Amino acid sequence: MDKAMIELLARRAGLTKALAEFPEDVTAAATQAANVVEKIKQPIDPAAEPWPPMRAGTGL
Amino acid sequence: MRDGPLTELHWLGVAEAAKAIAEKDLSPVELMKALLDRIATLDPKLNAFIRLDGEAAMQAAKAAEAEATAGRLRGKLHGVPVGIKDIINVAGLPTTGHSKILQGNLASADAVCVEKLRGAGAIVMGKLSTHEFAIGGPSFDLPWPPARNPWNTGHHPGGSSSGSGSGVSAGLFPMALGSDTGGSVRNPASCCGIVGLKPTYGLVSRRGVFPLSFTLDHIGPMTRTVADNAMMLEVIAGHDPHDPGSAAVPNGHYAAGVERSVRDLRVGFIRHFHEIDVPAEPEVTAALEHVARTLQLEGAEVRDVHLPTLGEFGAVNRVILQSEAWAIHGPWLRERPGDYGQLARRRLMAGAFFSAGDYVQAQRRRLEMIAEVEAALRDVDVLLCASSMDPACRIDRPADLERTYPRQARTPFNVTGHPALAMMAGLSQDGLPLSVQFVGRYFDEATLFQVARAWEQASGVDRKHPPIV
Numbered sequence: 065m066d067k068a069m070i071e072l073l074a075r076r077a078g079l080t081k082a083l084a085e086f087p088e089d090v091t092a093a094a095t096q097a098a099n100v101v102e103k104i105k106q107p108i109d110p111a112a113e114p115w116p117p118m119r120a121g122t123g124l
Numbered sequence: 125m126r127d128g129p130l131t132e133l134h135w136l137g138v139a140e141a142a143k144a145i146a147e148k149d150l151s152p153v154e155l156m157k158a159l160l161d162r163i164a165t166l167d168p169k170l171n172a173f174i175r176l177d178g179e180a181a182m183q184a185a186k187a188a189e190a191e192a193t194a195g196r197l198r199g200k201l202h203g204v205p206v207g208i209k210d211i212i213n214v215a216g217l218p219t220t221g222h223s224k225i226l227q228g229n230l231a232s233a234d235a236v237c238v239e240k241l242r243g244a245g246a247i248v249m250g251k252l253s254t255h256e257f258a259i260g261g262p263s264f265d266l267p268w269p270p271a272r273n274p275w276n277t278g279h280h281p282g283g284s285s286s287g288s289g290s291g292v293s294a295g296l297f298p299m300a301l302g303s304d305t306g307g308s309v310r311n312p313a314s315c316c317g318i319v320g321l322k323p324t325y326g327l328v329s330r331r332g333v334f335p336l337s338f339t340l341d342h343i344g345p346m347t348r349t350v351a352d353n354a355m356m357l358e359v360i361a362g363h364d365p366h367d368p369g370s371a372a373v374p375n376g377h378y379a380a381g382v383e384r385s386v387r388d389l390r391v392g393f394i395r396h397f398h399e400i401d402v403p404a405e406p407e408v409t410a411a412l413e414h415v416a417r418t419l420q421l422e423g424a425e426v427r428d429v430h431l432p433t434l435g436e437f438g439a440v441n442r443v444i445l446q447s448e449a450w451a452i453h454g455p456w457l458r459e460r461p462g463d464y465g466q467l468a469r470r471r472l473m474a475g476a477f478f479s480a481g482d483y484v485q486a487q488r489r490r491l492e493m494i495a496e497v498e499a500a501l502r503d504v505d506v507l508l509c510a511s512s513m514d515p516a517c518r519i520d521r522p523a524d525l526e527r528t529y530p531r532q533a534r535t536p537f538n539v540t541g542h543p544a545l546a547m548m549a550g551l552s553q554d555g556l557p558l559s560v561q562f563v564g565r566y567f568d569e570a571t572l573f574q575v576a577r578a579w580e581q582a583s584g585v586d587r588k589h590p591p592i593v
Contacts, residue, residue, distance in 0.1 A: 065477075070477075073476070073477055074476065077454070077458075077476035077477075078454070078458040079457065079458060079461070079473065079476060080458075081458065081459070081461055082457060082458075082461040082469070082473060085461060085462055086461055086462075086466075086469060089461075089466060089469050089470045089473065090473060092470045093469075093470050093471070093472075093473035093474040093476065093477060094474070094477045096442075096446075096470070096471070096474040096477075097446070097474045097475075097476075097477035097478055098477065100438075100439045100442045100443060100474075101439070101443060101478065101482050103435055103436055103438075103439035104436060104439045104440055104443065104485060104486055104489055105436060105489060106485055106489075107485070107488045107489060107492060112488045112491065112492065113488065113491060114484050114487030114488045114490070114491065115339075115487050115488075115490045115491040115494060116339060
């Protein structure tokens with residue numbers, strides 16, 4: 065993720081203040097996120113559901 | 125109540141202390157005084173406490189003594205002291221999360237797990253150090269210093285339930301509550317050589333606990349022995365209709381079966397975690413093999429089991445954890461980023477950079493991973509694997525902390541929600557605890573305790589205490 069993209073995403077997330085005061089931390093956070101996503105295998109089955117499933121009638 | 129000491133009072137376990145108090149062989153006041161004296165001596169080196177509530181604890185001990193003398197015991201933990209991680213509410217005390225963000229955040233009511241402990245007669249001693257909001261640490265830029273490892277105070281005690289691990293191990297209190305979202309009960313248990321359980325997801329209510337990640341958070345008992353852990357779980361487990369994640373299962377009886385033989389139990393050894401995925405230090409590998417051989421000698425059948433890689437489990441945990449944590453911390457990170465320590469700020473802000481699609485894909489992969497662990501547990505009764513791949517590193521070397529922190533096998537079972545227990549597997553050549561992890565079927569903590577106790581009894585790890593005086 066390049067610097068411009070990081071800044072764009074940070075501003076979109078409302079991290080303007082963090083970007084001004086802690087730019088290295090914002091870059092480190094963005095880099096952590098980018099590195100981790102690519103390690104996850106995408107489910108092959110289009111019908112693979114997320115966990116936890118929606119279950120009607122089990123709310124509080 | 126008695127003339128001479130039973131043993132050194134600070135090494136009395138939960139069951140021993142409760143029994144001695146119930147039989148009027150031990151005064152709760154005498155026990156509390158011994159522990160407060162020890163805290164006064166050792167805690168300046170350990171920093172296990174953020175806030176010691178000694179006066180209230182002593183008053184409660186006096187009330188417990190009067191009740192015991194009158195033959196009125198509140199429950200199975202009558203008069204037994206407990207420490208509480210400082211993300212868990214204790215009425216009348218601040219819940220700070222070890223953070224400037226929540227300084228002065230006074231709790232108006234006990235968390236459900238604390239309420240249950242008090243209902244059973246336990247006495248709250250105070251609030252314990254944690255990594256900031258159970259994610260950022262060990263940090264030296266927070267209002268309180270990080271906890272230290274009693275086996276060597278220059279070393280990290282593990283986290284995030286750092287004060288819980290440090291204090292139980294050092295004999296400041298016989299039991300503590302921790303929380304575990306990516307391994308935060310089991311890491312300090314591993315580093316400090318005690319027993320830490322992450323129960324099945326939903327077995328212990330999270331109500332009154334400051335959240336880190338809704339679908340990964342667990343509350344767990346931390347003790348010096350397996351039997352004490354089972355006893356503590358019996359008290360804190362149970363359905364809470366006001367916790368959306370709470371499981372509607374009957375209360376288990378965990379302590380009664382801990383001494384059962386492991387003969388003919390099937391143990392699945394996940395060797396690839398520490399041999400291939402994240403190669404462990406040779407001392408850790410040798411300790412794990414020793415645990416497996418010991419269980420075989422006790423009559424268990426040990427066979428190899430394969431699961432998805434640690435790298436992928438860790439990534440799924442991270443995406444879910446940081447996305448959910450961002451939903452909680454986003455408003456403060458936008459307005460008050462400077463009030464977080466650097467480690468928490470970096471880790472919590474990462475959640476801002478995941479897309480909704482990243483989160484949903486991680487949750488979809490999670491369900492597949494759950495199915496894979498469930499399939500493995502159809503062929504064996506319990507899984508055996510590494511907890512930490514290294515002994516605790518020094519607390520003052522950020523590069524070592526950065527390197528060793530991800531070298532663990534705990535996050536898989538936050539992702540899947542299976543119960544997992546970490547405990548001592550021996551000592552390193554440098555005298556630091558090595559660890560092992562046992563994993564069970566959903567709500568089958570009883571078998572987990574049974575296997576853990578077999579190892580504990582055969583090895584005598586429960587009799588090893590840190591050299592700190």
